[in-house]
Amino acid sequence: MTTAARAWTPAQRGIPVTPYPFSAVVGLADLRLALLLTAVSPAVGGVLVRGEKGTAKSTVVRALAALLPEVAVVRGCRFACDPAKMDPLCPDGPHAADSPVQYRPATLVELPVGATEDRVVGTLDLQRALADGVKAYEPGLLAAAHRGVLYVDEVNLLPDHLVDLLLDAAAMGRAHVERDGVSVKHAARFLLVGTMNPEEGEPRPQLVDRFGLVVNVSAPRDAKDRAEVVRRRLAYELDPDRFAARFEADERELAARIVAARDLLPAVVLPDRELDRIALVSLAYGVDGMRADIVVARCAVALAAWHGRELVTADDVRDAARLALPHRRRKDPLDPPGTDEQRLEEALKEADAQLEEDDPDDTPPAGGPEDGGPDSSGPDGGGPDGGDVGGPIEGGPQGTRGSSDDGASPTSSSSPPSPETTDGSSADQPSDEDGGSGGNRVGGAAAVAPGSAYRTRTLSIARRGEGGHAGRRSLSLSRRGRVVGSRVPTGRLAGAPHLPATLRAALHRAATERSRMGQAHRAGGAPGNAVSRPMVLPRDLREAVHVGRESNLVLFVVDASGSMAARKRMTVVKTAVLSLLRDAYQRRDRVGMITFRGHEAEQVLPPTSSHEVGVLRLASLRTGGRTPLAAGLRTAAATIATERRRDPRRRPLLIVVTDGRATSGPDPATVAPALAGVSTVVVDCESGPIRLRLAARLAAALDADLMPLESLETGRAA
Numbered sequence: 001m002t003t004a005a006r007a008w009t010p011a012q013r014g015i016p017v018t019p020y021p022f023s024a025v026v027g028l029a030d031l032r033l034a035l036l037l038t039a040v041s042p043a044v045g046g047v048l049v050r051g052e053k054g055t056a057k058s059t060v061v062r063a064l065a066a067l068l069p070e071v072a073v074v075r076g077c078r079f080a081c082d083p084a085k086m087d088p089l090c091p092d093g094p095h096a097a098d099s100p101v102q103y104r105p106a107t108l109v110e111l112p113v114g115a116t117e118d119r120v121v122g123t124l125d126l127q128r129a130l131a132d133g134v135k136a137y138e139p140g141l142l143a144a145a146h147r148g149v150l151y152v153d154e155v156n157l158l159p160d161h162l163v164d165l166l167l168d169a170a171a172m173g174r175a176h177v178e179r180d181g182v183s184v185k186h187a188a189r190f191l192l193v194g195t196m197n198p199e200e201g202e203p204r205p206q207l208v209d210r211f212g213l214v215v216n217v218s219a220p221r222d223a224k225d226r227a228e229v230v231r232r233r234l235a236y237e238l239d240p241d242r243f244a245a246r247f248e249a250d251e252r253e254l255a256a257r258i259v260a261a262r263d264l265l266p267a268v269v270l271p272d273r274e275l276d277r278i279a280l281v282s283l284a285y286g287v288d289g290m291r292a293d294i295v296v297a298r299c300a301v302a303l304a305a306w307h308g309r310e311l312v313t314a315d316d317v318r319d320a321a322r323l324a325l326p327h328r329r330r331k332d333p334l335d336p337p338g339t340d341e342q343r344l345e346e347a348l349k350e351a352d353a354q355l356e357e358d359d360p361d362d363t364p365p366a367g368g369p370e371d372g373g374p375d376s377s378g379p380d381g382g383g384p385d386g387g388d389v390g391g392p393i394e395g396g397p398q399g400t401r402g403s404s405d406d407g408a409s410p411t412s413s414s415s416p417p418s419p420e421t422t423d424g425s426s427a428d429q430p431s432d433e434d435g436g437s438g439g440n441r442v443g444g445a446a447a448v449a450p451g452s453a454y455r456t457r458t459l460s461i462a463r464r465g466e467g468g469h470a471g472r473r474s475l476s477l478s479r480r481g482r483v484v485g486s487r488v489p490t491g492r493l494a495g496a497p498h499l500p501a502t503l504r505a506a507l508h509r510a511a512t513e514r515s516r517m518g519q520a521h522r523a524g525g526a527p528g529n530a531v532s533r534p535m536v537l538p539r540d541l542r543e544a545v546h547v548g549r550e551s552n553l554v555l556f557v558v559d560a561s562g563s564m565a566a567r568k569r570m571t572v573v574k575t576a577v578l579s580l581l582r583d584a585y586q587r588r589d590r591v592g593m594i595t596f597r598g599h600e601a602e603q604v605l606p607p608t609s610s611h612e613v614g615v616l617r618l619a620s621l622r623t624g625g626r627t628p629l630a631a632g633l634r635t636a637a638a639t640i641a642t643e644r645r646r647d648p649r650r651r652p653l654l655i656v657v658t659d660g661r662a663t664s665g666p667d668p669a670t671v672a673p674a675l676a677g678v679s680t681v682v683v684d685c686e687s688g689p690i691r692l693r694l695a696a697r698l699a700a701a702l703d704a705d706l707m708p709l710e711s712l713e714t715g716r717a718a
Contacts, residue, residue, distance in 0.1 A: 018240040022063035023250035025056060026229045027220050034213045034323055035064045036254070038191050040261040041302035045212025045295055046170055046192030048155065048327075055217045056229075057195040061151050064193075065108035067255045069262075071147050075100040078139050079186045080107075080146045087187045091137055107148035109141050109190075111166070113157050117479065120165055121177050122184070137184045142166075142175045145190040155194030156203040156609070159470045160588060163203070166192060167210040200609060209288075212295045214327040261305040268301045270312045276358075277317050277351050284347035285321075287328040295324045318348055453579040454713045461552060461653055461679040468649045471551020471588040478548035486542040501542035506535055551588040552653045553607055553643055556580070556614075557636050559658035560595040561627035564685060570623055573657060573685055576712050577618055580655065585611040590650065592639060593617060596632030598625035599664050603635060607643055626664035629698070630671050632656075637674035653679050656704070659686040660694025669701040680704035683712065 025032065034047045049057045074081045077092045083101045088094060111120065122140035141150070142165075152158060152166065169175045175188040194211065196203065208214065220226045236243040244251075278296045287293075299320035304312045326344060458473075465476030479496075486501035556577060564570055584591045591614050593605035604617045633656070640652045654675065660682075662668050682704045684695035699706040 018244045019066050020059050020063050020236055020240075021244050021247035021251055022060065022067055023254060024232055024236075024243070024247045025060050025063070026225055026232065028056065028060060028217055030323070031057075031060055031215045031217050034215050035060065035191075035193065036067075036258065037299060037302040037306060037323075038193075038212070039064065039068060039258050040306055041265055041298060042189060042191055044298050044302055045210070046194070048208060048211040048214045049193070049195040049217060050198055050214065051195075051217035052199065052219070053197055055219050057217060058151075058153060061149070061193050061195065062108065064191075065106060065149050067251065067258060068106035068149070069255065069259050070103045071106050072101055072103055073147075075102045079143050080148075081187075082147070089185050089187075091139075091184050091186055107144060109145040109148060109150050111141055111150060111152045111158075111162075113154050115141070115158075115162065117162060117165070120162055121175060123177075137177070139186070140177075142169050142188040142190075143186055146186075146188050148190055150190045150192050152192070152194045154196060154200070156196040156200060160204070160207075161470065163207050167207065171210065198610070202610060202612065208327050209291060211327075213299065213323045215323065257306070260308070261302070264308065264310065265301065265305040267310050268304045268312065269310060270297060270301055273355065274300065274312050274314065274317050277314065277355060278321075280351035280354050281317070281321050281347050282325070284350045285325055285329055285344060287325060292325055292328045296320045299324050314352075321348065453575065453582050456576075456579045456583050456712045457707075457714050458583075459580075459653065459655065459681050459707075461651055463679070464547070465550050465651055468550035468552070468651055469588075470548070472549045473552050473554075473587040473589060474550050474651065474653070475547055476550035478546050478550065482547050483544045484547045485545040487545055489541060489543045496544050498542045498544040501544075502536060502540055505542055506537065506540040509537070509540055510535070549587075551590070551650070553640070553647075553650050554580070554584045554589045554591050554653050554655060555607070555636055555639060556591070556593045557601075557632045557654065557656045557658075558593065558595045558621070559627060559629070559632070559661075559685070560597040560621055560623045561661075561663070562597075562624045563627050563659060563661045563663070564623065570621075572709065574618055574621065576683065576709055577657060578615065579712065581611055581614045581618070589653075592643075594632055594635050594639065595621060596628050596635075597623065599628055599631070601628060601631040601635040603639060607639065627658075627661045628664040629658060629660075629662035629668045630665045632658075633668055633671040633675065633702075637671065637678075640675075640678060651679070653681070654704075655681050655683060656698070656702075657683045657685060657709075658695060658698070659684065660692070660696070660698050662694075668698055672701045672703075675702055682706050683709055685709045 022032070031047075031049060038044050038047055049061070051057055071080065072083055074083055074086070074095050077090065077095065079087070079090050079092060081087050081090050081093065081095060083099065086093065086095050086099075118140065120140050121142055122138055150166070150170075155163065165175075169188040170190065170192040173187065173189040175186055177184040177186075192211070202208075220229065232243070275297065278293050278300070282293050282296070296317065297320075300312045300316040303316040303319055304310070307316075322341075322344065326341070329343070461474040465474060467477045468474075470478060483498070486498035558573070558577060560570075564573060581591060590607050590609050591605065591611055592603070592607035593614055594601055594603050596602070604621070605614050608614075636654055636656075640654070643650070643652065680699075680702045682695050682699040682702065684699075684706060686692065686695055687709075696706055698704075
């Protein structure tokens with residue numbers, strides 16, 4: 001059975017609130033092109049949009065759904081089976097060949113940050129299980145997004161296990177559900193689009209690599225463009241229908257072009273020469289694995305189809321490389337993110353030179369109109385703003401698109417610290433041997449970069465948490481992990497049911513009821529016939545108690561006074577803190593950093609998920625002066641109190657890096673009550689043959705664990 005695909009306008013779809021037109025967006029050409037390419041070929045692998053707040057990321061993504069062609073589905077199928085190619089593994093199937101067909105718009109499913117795993121993949125339908133005694137499956141968001149768009153806002157804040165589920169389903173086109181006694185497989189092919197603000201932290205590089213395309217966006221830097229954005233937004237809010245009518249012709253043109261490109265896609269040919277170009281660019285650019293080559297090839301084919309050509313050209317490969325490669329070259333998890341346009345341009349030129357050297361007589365097509373390339377007079381879908389959504393990407397070292405957002409990231413304006421270990425001679429600022437007799441000396445920016453980070457001992461909170469944020473540091477009650485018991489659910493079942501405990505509760509209830517009926521009979525009551533009841537009632541239900549790992553707020557309090565620098569220990573201390581930062585990144589913690597020197601403490605890094613910022617702040621750490629240890633602890637107590645009000649579920653772990661000296665301010669022991677109940681580790685940096693053991697006294701006052709600096713290292717990282 002075959003069905004014809006048609007493009008629907010928002011009015012035909014019956015959408016109650018008219019979405020902002022896709023073609024009315026000013027600028028953002030790279031983002032619009034990337035979304036359109038994934039609409040043409042979902043095999044590209046989705047789009048990750050990076051940009052500061054207020055750059056229309058969500059607006060553009062939501063507008064894309066209105067351009068997608070309608071979807072033909074089997075009537076009554078909860079998994080949106082395609083009548084032309086029915087899924088033999090559909091849980092609602094098998095469907096008959098003459099099953100009734102209905103048409104509906106492509107769905108846009110938004111995944112909130114607080115979604116649970118059972119809401120994403122589906123779970124056991126407990127109502128039917130208890131009422132009818134059958135094992136039934138309740139579909140989740142992955143099933144709802146099939147053949148549509150799955151939009152994840154703030155994807156960098158989504159728990160890692162949920163991101164893994166999404167990316168696995170997007171890569172395989174099928175969701176596998178193995179939980180609560182349910183084993184289900186169903187199709188889950190969707191356009192995965194994620195947006196994020198780099199200021200709120202970077203996701204794992206492995207997760208970023210699973211997105212096919214990554215686009216950086218930023219607000220317009222031209223006053224006229226900014227004014228046009230505001231003008232259009234105000235006009236839209238005043239009368240959405242009238243505003244949308246202005247761009248209806250452009251919307252129809254884009255929707256029709258998507259349908260035409262999808263139809264042309266199977267006929268597009270990728271020549272061997274362009275395959276060689278893709279391989280050479282990937283090698284020259286230094287990407288890992290083979291996913292980059294595959295994504296560039298798929299993107300280049302989609303670009304050719306979008307331009308109405310049946311042959312992939314060198315320009316298609318170049319444009320695809322600029323969308324699919326820059327985020328794949330990042331080597332160290334703590335290196336600042338961002339694109340390296342200059343290096344990519346060099347890789348493209350190296351590939352061209354290599355191809356010319358191998359076959360100097362075979363000149364690759366330029367991709368212009370005279371040789372089958374895109375015709376500038378054809379439909380570009382850019383709308384009245386004049387933007388060419390389907391045109392070549394402006395890239396390279398002089399390009400303004402694709403890299404203009406780097407300034408939005410706190411880490412992109414500075415180069416990463418050198419990974420090479422230095423001798424540390426320039427890090428020591430002039431100070432007296434006791435770290436304070438010479439007054440408040442302000443040292444310059446430390447010129448020493450941290451040495452090569454190493455694998456540290458696992459520092460964790462000894463007490464078990466009561467259900468914090470998913471992570472990999474401290475033990476805590478969670479919805480995943482080892483089952484350690486059961487409990488009566490409070491309200492709706494939050495986790496998986498504990499079947500043995502549920503059966504025990506049902507048996508205990510039944511025995512109690514029989515006992516009461518027997519007592520009533522012996523007291524002279526009429527027993528009558530017992531009413532038949534299900535063995536398990538809803539009130540018998542018990543949920544499993546899991547113990548897993550949680551992430552914490554790891555707050556560093558680093559002594560940057562002269563007593564640390566005078567003994568040439570700052571290089572070792574910086575390397576240790578860098579290693580702890582990397583450990584916090586791997587365990588999904590939020591991190592913050594406080595330094596103290598002179599007469600005061602400074603919060604150099606407010607609590608954040610952006611560990612890269614901590615690396616940069618550590619590299620530029622200033623040293624010298626007296627040692628106001630009490631001020632550093634007082635600032636830490638205030639920071640922890642503020643974060644507790646913001647997020648009571650995230651427990652703090654305080655790491656104090658000091659030699660214990662306090663040559664300025666009150667006795668540090670006076671601040672201990674403000675840190676009562678906070679899990680603390682004191683890293684003792686004292687060295688030399690004569691030791692005062694002041695860090696040990698501080699640890700005793702804070703009821704903290706004491707750890708010598710040299711004991712942090714458990715072995716060099718591979």
